[in-house]
Amino acid sequence: MKHFVITIGCEYGSGGPDIGKRIAESFGIEYYDRDLVDKVVENIGVDRELVEKADSGDNVKYMFDTKLGPRYANLTNRVIYNQFEVINKFAEKSSCVIIGRCADYILKDRKDCLNLFIYAPEEVRVKHIMEQKGLPKKKAQELVKYNDELLHSRYKYMTGTYRGDRKNRHMLIDSSALGLDKTAKYIMQLIDLRFEDN
Numbered sequence: 001m002k003h004f005v006i007t008i009g010c011e012y013g014s015g016g017p018d019i020g021k022r023i024a025e026s027f028g029i030e031y032y033d034r035d036l037v038d039k040v041v042e043n044i045g046v047d048r049e050l051v052e053k054a055d056s057g058d059n060v061k062y063m064f065d066t067k068l069g070p071r072y073a074n075l076t077n078r079v080i081y082n083q084f085e086v087i088n089k090f091a092e093k094s095s096c097v098i099i100g101r102c103a104d105y106i107l108k109d110r111k112d113c114l115n116l117f118i119y120a121p122e123e124v125r126v127k128h129i130m131e132q133k134g135l136p137k138k139k140a141q142e143l144v145k146y147n148d149e150l151l152h153s154r155y156k157y158m159t160g161t162y163r164g165d166r167k168n169r170h171m172l173i174d175s176s177a178l179g180l181d182k183t184a185k186y187i188m189q190l191i192d193l194r195f196e197d198n
Contacts, residue, residue, distance in 0.1 A: 003112050004195040005091045006187075007103040009155075009163050010118040012147035013125030013132075013140075015180045019118060020097045022184035023191070030096035032087075040082045046075065054079040080158060100151070104168055105159040114194055116187065117169045120176040 006023060010016025017033055024031035040051055054060045054076040061074060087106045090096055091113070098107075104115035120128075122144065129140040155163040166172060171190070175183045 002195045004095050004191065005103075005107060005110065005113045006097045006191065007107060007113060007115045008097065008099050008118060009104055009116070009169070010100065011120060011125060011164075012151060013129045013144050014118045014120040015128060015175045015183070016118040017099050018180050019175065019184045019187065020099045022181070023188055024097040026184070026188055027095065027191070030090065030094055031099075032090055032096060032101075033099040036083060036086055036098075036101055039086050040079055043082050043086070044078060046079075050075055051079055102155055102158045105155075105161070108168075112195070114171075114191060115169045117164055117172045118175050118183070119164060119172065120174055124176040 006020070008016050008020045020033070021031055038048075044051075050060055059074060059076050083101060084106050087098060087101060087103050090098065091103075091107050091110060104113070104117075107113045108115075125144050126137065126140045129135060129143055130137060133140070133143075135143065152163055155161070159168075161168060164172065173183060173187070177183075178186060
């Protein structure tokens with residue numbers, strides 16, 4: 001098959017990362033998720049906790065010494081710039097699946113990208129988190145709400161648009177319609193059709 005990149009944006013608890021892993025394993029290609037944060041930390045040599053705060057869209061200032069005394073810079077913008085660079089390098093290097101990280105926006109000008117968004121009804125997502133993390137219903141509901149707000153604000157901060165906007169995606173899929181395994185298989189069929197050698 002041709003070189004291709006699959007970006008998967010997803011609502012928290014909809015199974016996007018699980019689906020992405022299945023797709024990457026099936027095609028034998030790279031899979032990138034939270035490890036991009038580690039890559040950013042490695043690249044800019046900043047404490048991981050600060051990077052995670054900046055990654056959430058918070059304006060985090062950091063201090064550095066100069067001959068004229070201490071100066072401050074906006075870590076958030078530096079982290080965002082590094083993530084853009086890293087995602088572009090991964091997309092160029094080999095076929096891959098990238099979960100979240102505004103990858104659809106970052107790679108919007110590439111012709112070898114398929115941009116998907118996975119969602120599901122809230123009750124399905126809560127149940128998934130309860131099972132995945134062993135949490136009671138109330139805690140799972142709180143986690144879903146917190147992460148939805150965080151991911152929405154982060155995407156808006158970085159792109160100026162909304163995560164689930166159909167204009168930014170080739171396809172939006174409700175993972176509860178088929179379940180995770182069949183949703184992954186459905187997407188793999190789409191990939192075969194989209195990127196098959198002619």
